[in-house]
Amino acid sequence: xxxxxxxxxxxxxxxxxxxxxxxxxxxxxxxxxxxxxxxxxxxxxxxxxxxxxxxxxxxxxxxxxxxxxxxxxxxxxxxxxxxxxxxxxxxxxxxxxxxxxxxxxxxxxxxxxxxxxxxxxxxxxxxxxxxxxxxxxxxxxxxxxxxxxxxxxxxxxxxxxxxxxxxxxxxxxxxxxxxxxxxxxxxxxxxxxxxxxxxxxxxxxxxxxxxxxxxxxxxxxxxxxxxxxxxxxxxxxxxxxxxxxxxxxxxxxxxxxxxxxxxxxxxxxxxxxxxxxxxxxxxxxxxxxxxxxxxxxxxxxxxxxxxxxxxxxxxxxxxxxxxxxxxxxxxxxxxxxxxxxxxxxxxxxxxxxxxxxxxxxxxxxxxxxxxxxxxxxxxxxxxxxxxxxxxxxxxxxxxxxx
Numbered sequence: 001x002x003x004x005x006x007x008x009x010x011x012x013x014x015x016x017x018x019x020x021x022x023x024x025x026x027x028x029x030x031x032x033x034x035x036x037x038x039x040x041x042x043x044x045x046x047x048x049x050x051x052x053x054x055x056x057x058x059x060x061x062x063x064x065x066x067x068x069x070x071x072x073x074x075x076x077x078x079x080x081x082x083x084x085x086x087x088x089x090x091x092x093x094x095x096x097x098x099x100x101x102x103x104x105x106x107x108x109x110x111x112x113x114x115x116x117x118x119x120x121x122x123x124x125x126x127x128x129x130x131x132x133x134x135x136x137x138x139x140x141x142x143x144x145x146x147x148x149x150x151x152x153x154x155x156x157x158x159x160x161x162x163x164x165x166x167x168x169x170x171x172x173x174x175x176x177x178x179x180x181x182x183x184x185x186x187x188x189x190x191x192x193x194x195x196x197x198x199x200x201x202x203x204x205x206x207x208x209x210x211x212x213x214x215x216x217x218x219x220x221x222x223x224x225x226x227x228x229x230x231x232x233x234x235x236x237x238x239x240x241x242x243x244x245x246x247x248x249x250x251x252x253x254x255x256x257x258x259x260x261x262x263x264x265x266x267x268x269x270x271x272x273x274x275x276x277x278x279x280x281x282x283x284x285x286x287x288x289x290x291x292x293x294x295x296x297x298x299x300x301x302x303x304x305x306x307x308x309x310x311x312x313x314x315x316x317x318x319x320x321x322x323x324x325x326x327x328x329x330x331x332x333x334x335x336x337x338x339x340x341x342x343x344x345x346x347x348x349x350x351x352x353x354x355x356x357x358x359x360x361x362x363x364x365x366x367x368x369x370x371x372x373x374x375x376x377x378x379x380x381x382x383x384x385x386x387x388x389x390x391x392x393x394x395x396x397x398x399x400x401x402x
Contacts, residue, residue, distance in 0.1 A: 001115055001118030001119045001121075001122060002119060002122045002123065004034075004203075005025065005151045005153065005205065005226070006023060006025050006203070006205065007023070007024075007025035007026065007203075008023070008025075010122070013205075017205060017207075018149075018207075019149065019170070019207050019208075019230065020207060021207065022163055022193065022194055022204065022205055022206050022207070022210060023204070023205040024194060024196060024202075024203075024204050025202065025205070026202055027199065027200065027201025027202050033155070033200055033201035034153045034154070034155040034201065034203075034224065035155055035156070035200070036111055037111050037112055037115055037153070037155060037224060038105070038109070038111070038112065038131050038155050038222060038224055039155065039156060039222075040156055040220070040222060042109070043100075043102070043131070043133055043222060046102060047085055047090055051075065051079070051084055051085075052084065052085045052102070052108070053072075053083045053084050054068055054085075055103060056102065056103050056104050056107075056108060057071070057072075057085050057090075057100070057101065057102055057103065058101045058103065059071050059090070059093050059094075059098045059100055059101065060098065060099050060101060060140040060141060061096075061097055061099065061140065062097070062138070062139060062140075063139075063140075063141055063142035066093065066098060068083070070089060070093060071085060071089045071090050071093055072084065072085060072086060072089070073085075073086035073089065094133075097135055097138040098135070098138075098140075099132055099133065099134040099135075099138065099139070099140030099141075100131075100132070100133040100134075101130060101133075101140070102130060102131040102133070103130045104129075105129045105130065105131055105224070106127065106129045112129050112224070115226075116128070116129050116226065117307060117330065117331060119151075119226060119228075120304050121330075121331070123228060125228050125230050125231055126228070126229040126303035126304050127226060127227065127228050127229070127304070128226070128229070129224055129225070129226050129227070130225050131222065131223070132222070132223055132225060133220065133221070133222050134159065134214075134215075134216040134221045134222075135216065135220055136216055136217065136219055136220060137215070137216060137217065137218060138215065138216055139214060139215040139216070140214075141213070141214075142213065143162075143184055143185075143187075143188045143212065143213040144177040144184065144211065144212070145166065145167070145168070145171065145177045145180075145184070145208065145209050145210060145212070146208055146209075146227065147171045147172060147173045147175065147177075147208055147209075148173075148227045148228055148229045148230065149205070149207050149227070149228040150205070150206050150208075150225050150226065150228070151204070151205050151224075151226040152198065152203060152204040152205075152206065152223055152224070152225055152226075153203050153223060153224040153225075153226065154198040154199060154200055154201065154202045154203070154223045155200060155223060155224060156200050156220070156221070156222040157200065157216065157217075157219040157220050157221035158197050158198065158199050158200075158216070158217045158219055158221060159197065159198050159214050159215065159216050159217065159221040160196070160197050160198075160214065160215050160216075160217060161194060161195075161196055161197075161198055161204060161212060161214045162188070162192045162195050162212065162213050162214070163192055163193050163194035163204075163206065163210055163211065163212045164187045164188055164190065164192050164193060164210070164211040164212070165187070165210065165211070166209035166210055166211065167180050167183035167184055167186075167187050167209075168180050168209055169209055170207075170209055170232070171208055171209050172232065172234060173229075184211055187211055188211060188213070193210075197217065198223065208230070231300075235296065235299075236296065239291075239292035239293075239295040239296050239299075240281070240288055240289075240291075242295060243288050243291035243295065244277070244280065244288070246291065247280065247284075249276070249280075250276075250280075254269060297333055297348065298348045300333060301333040301348040302348070304331060304333075305331065306329050306330060306331035306332040306333070307329060307330045307398070309329070309398060310398075310399075313399050314392055314393075314395070314399060316399075317388075317392055317399040318389050318392045318393060321373060321385040321386075321389040321392065322372075322373050322374075322381060322382075322384075322385040323373070324372060324373075324388065325370060325371065325372045325399070325400050326365070326370070326371065326372070326388055326391065326392065326398065326400055327368075327369075327397060327398060327400035328365050328366055328369075328396070328397055329396055329398050330398075332347070332396065333347070333348055334346065334347050334366065334396070336362055336363055338359050338363070341356065342355050342356050343356060343358055343359045343362055345362060345396065347396075352390075352394055352396070354387070354390075357378060357379065358378070358379065358383075358387055359378070360377040360378035360379075361376040361377055361378055361379050362391075364376070364377050365391070370400050371384075372384070373385040373388055376388075
């Protein structure tokens with residue numbers, strides 16, 4: 001999936017562009033366009049027929065986000081939810097120059113769901129996808145930067161993009177562009193790094209922090225913004241510090257008597273705690289590393305989510321567990337632990353125990369084996385059916401075609 005977004009090989013992208021500088025990729029250098037992900041017809045279907053609700057849609061015009069009541073409304077008898085999109089209102093706002101923003105398409109539009117899942121697998125960081133539909137000769141937002149990396153995929157029409165160097169390098173989610181309005185206003189008066197028109201099939205990678213703005217030309221522009229929430233060194237450090245909450249010494253209260261205006265006293269206290277922290281990091285590095293890694297794993301699982309399970313198809317496979325073929329649930333964060341007497345499958349929210357006889361089969365499935373009950377290693381068909389039935393009910397595997 002990544003190869004569709006970049007006009008270079010993944011190794012070069014990782015070493016020369018990722019988190020460092022923009023990459024403009026023209027459609028002639030890419031294997032295909034992006035019309036299969038989101039075309040004008042698909043946009044109309046989402047707005048007119050899919051029951052989209054806020055916050056999965058918003059509208060913006062010339063830098064301002066529009067009030068929700070100008071494009072939302074009740075859905076009528078049998079769907080009494082007041083926050084659904086009113087397609088007639090959207091038409092009116094769009095005709096008047098507003099940009100339509102379809103948010104969270106990685107949760108509700110099948111082509112984008114599959115595409116984003118593939119990007120997550122390749123990048124190893126959480127990914128989302130929004131769409132921006134801008135009428136001719138209009139723009140949605142003022143010059144700004146994002147606090148996540150983005151791949152801009154132009155699916156239809158044309159849009160002019162102007163990109164300037166960062167005013168604040170590698171911003172975190174707690175450091176939005178609104179904290180640097182004046183610096184951005186000054187930066188955009190200078191020479192841009194990129195001033196180009198994206199046509200259908202073109203792609204643009206922007207690391208977080210790079211200042212940008214965009215305007216549609218004489219046709220309706222549709223582009224996908226694939227956002228990547230990169231895990232940072234600050235995230236790792238925060239996970240390590242959070243792990244210290246298990247240490248009673250760091251949970252203890254600081255001495256009484258400190259005055260909030262006494263900077264020398266505060267600095268002395270901070271220095272003392274930092275020395276204690278350094279000593280703990282040195283002496284208990286292994287334990288802290290494991291605790292921090294578990295927290296980062298849980299965070300990744302919460303932000304990425306594995307592929308959805310189909311309840312009816314899954315229960316049908318459970319009923320035919322002796323013949324049903326299954327595969328590991330794609331994107332599931334799990335660790336197979338064979339260090340004990342049996343085998344433990346450690347998931348972010350629970351641990352599932354199996355007898356030792358299941359070790360080969362569970363390991364093989366976790367490594368990509370697609371199998372039915374009769375082809376699981378180390379088990380006969382009857383025992384294989386029992387294991388498959390359990391794994392299906394626990395949403396660890398999904399029905400597959402051999």
